[in-house]
Amino acid sequence: MEEESQIGTHYRIDVVVSTDFGAAAASDDLADTVDYVSITAIVTEVMRERAKLIEVILYKIQDRIFQEHNTVNAVDIKIEKKNPPINANVYSVAVQLEANRKNWEARGND
Numbered sequence: 001m002e003e004e005s006q007i008g009t010h011y012r013i014d015v016v017v018s019t020d021f022g023a024a025a026a027s028d029d030l031a032d033t034v035d036y037v038s039i040t041a042i043v044t045e046v047m048r049e050r051a052k053l054i055e056v057i058l059y060k061i062q063d064r065i066f067q068e069h070n071t072v073n074a075v076d077i078k079i080e081k082k083n084p085p086i087n088a089n090v091y092s093v094a095v096q097l098e099a100n101r102k103n104w105e106a107r108g109n110d
Contacts, residue, residue: 010082011054012092013043017065018074018100034069042068054079058097066104074100 017034024033042064051057061077080094 009084011047012078012080012082013047013061014076014078014080015039015043015061015065016076017069017072018076019069019071020073034072038068039065054081055095058095062097062099062104063109066101066109072101074098 017039019034021033024030026032043061046057046060046064049057049060051060058077058079062075065072065075076096076098078094078096080092082092084090084093086093
């Protein structure tokens with residue numbers, strides 16, 4: 001909505017990644033796992049981009065994670081918009097995407 005583009009809004013983004021954590025558990029080395037600081041940076045960068053729909057942002061986050069983290073097998077991403085400007089007493093609205101790399105690559109995103 002035009003109102004949101006002028007005054008902004010608050011979001012909560014939850015990201016869960018699935019991968020094989022065996023090597024990290026054995027080595028206790030950050031290089032053997034998915035660095036959540038990097039995932040946070042992806043979310044922050046994508047959230048800075050303007051989009052009319054939070055669904056667009058959802059898919060951009062998914063794509064960046066799969067592109068930049070080859071060991072991630074699946075993602076579960078939820079974007080929750082706090083206090084949406086709708087004509088109802090609603091605390092938040094949200095969209096959620098559960099995706100796996102196999103299906104993502106099958107769509108030609110490798």
